[in-house]
Amino acid sequence: DADVTQTPRNRITKTGKRIMLECSQTKGHDRMYWYRQDPGLGLRLIYYSFDVKDINKGEISDGYSVSRQAQAKFSLSLESAIPNQTALYFCATSDRLQGTDTQYFGPGTRLTVL
Amino acid sequence: AQSVTQPDIHITVSEGASLELRCNYSYGATPYLFWYVQSPGQGLQLLLKYFSGDTLVQGIKGFEAEFKRSQSSFNLRKPSVHWSDAAEYFCAVAGQGGYNKLIFGAGTRLAVHP
Numbered sequence: 001d002a003d004v005t006q007t008p009r010n011r012i013t014k015t016g017k018r019i020m021l022e023c024s025q026t027k028g029h030d031r032m033y034w035y036r037q038d039p040g041l042g043l044r045l046i047y048y049s050f051d052v053k054d055i056n057k058g059e060i061s062d063g064y065s066v067s068r069q070a071q072a073k074f075s076l077s078l079e080s081a082i083p084n085q086t087a088l089y090f091c092a093t094s095d096r097l098q099g100t101d102t103q104y105f106g107p108g109t110r111l112t113v114l
Numbered sequence: 115a116q117s118v119t120q121p122d123i124h125i126t127v128s129e130g131a132s133l134e135l136r137c138n139y140s141y142g143a144t145p146y147l148f149w150y151v152q153s154p155g156q157g158l159q160l161l162l163k164y165f166s167g168d169t170l171v172q173g174i175k176g177f178e179a180e181f182k183r184s185q186s187s188f189n190l191r192k193p194s195v196h197w198s199d200a201a202e203y204f205c206a207v208a209g210q211g212g213y214n215k216l217i218f219g220a221g222t223r224l225a226v227h228p
Contacts, residue, residue: 005156040123042204042218043158058215090157101208102148103216105158 003027004059004106006091012112021109023091032074033064033103034058035102037088046089049074065097081113116141117135120219122200127195135190146169146207147188148216149179158204164188167202175199186207 004025013019023032024113030051035043035058045058047066051096055068063085088110092103117140127133139145146165150158162173169181179190188205205219 041222042118042220044218045215048215092158101146101161101216102163104160105150107155107162 004091004093004104006109009107010110012026012114013087013100014114015082017081017113019081019111021076021089021091021111023074023076023106025091025093025106026092027093027095027104029093030070030102031094031101032063032068033092033094034074034076035090035092036085037061037090037108043090046076047089077081078111078113081111083113086111086113116207116217118205118219120203120205120215120222122222122224123220126222126225126227130195132199133190133192133195133199133204135224136206137184137190138207139186139188139207139216141186141201141207144183145207147181149173149177149188149190150204150206151175151201152204152221153201161203163192176220193226194214195226197226199227200224 005105007022033048034046037043037109044060044063049068052068059063065077088108090108091106119138121136121183149161151160151161161177162171164171164181171179177192202221202223204221206216208216
């Protein structure tokens with residue numbers, strides 16, 4: 001089984017709809033992240049969480065919100081989706097005990113907003 | 115500002131040929147450096163990382179990278195490319211000490227001709 005799973009893997013929605021992307025991990029890591037990937041821009045950080053009670057904005061958090069329901073679960077929500085949120089979304093985890101914050105990525109969710 | 119530059123957007127090599135993917139970074143202190151690979155439809159897989167010590171780092175799948183502080187570079191190399199190496203490659207940098215976000219380059223897409 002994969003260590004970091006994301007659901008759904010693909011989603012097509014309409015402008016104005018609320019969307020939730022979910023991430024679960026079995027690695028036992030305390031830190032979790034949400035990124036979006038756009039062609040030619042690499043990955044950009046949306047939100048990150050160091051533990052259940054510690055959530056922080058990344059560089060492009062506008063239009064997004066997150067929920068850390070448990071150490072193993074970190075959800076990303078688009079309250080009112082817009083077309084420029086069409087992208088590939090990745091969840092990642094890391095373990096501060098390793099002291100290096102090496103991040104491990106899920107398979108991604110491809111979101112299309114029409 | 116911290117940044118990562120991957121000068122080559124696309125590279126095409128023949129199977130069996132050698133490969134070098136370039137990565138230059140801008141960072142005020144000694145960074146942590148990473149190379150990730152993204153195969154089509156997949157998440158990002160960590161190829162290798164540099165934290166300290168020997169500046170030539172060995173990774174998975176026969177890849178290696180060399181940290182050159184004087185050139186602010188961390189180029190990825192492979193002596194003989196296989197068709198399965200066709201993918202997108204991302205260089206990333208993070209600060210040492212505490213938490214510092216991972217900053218990605220825009221990626222280099224590698225095509226391999228038979």
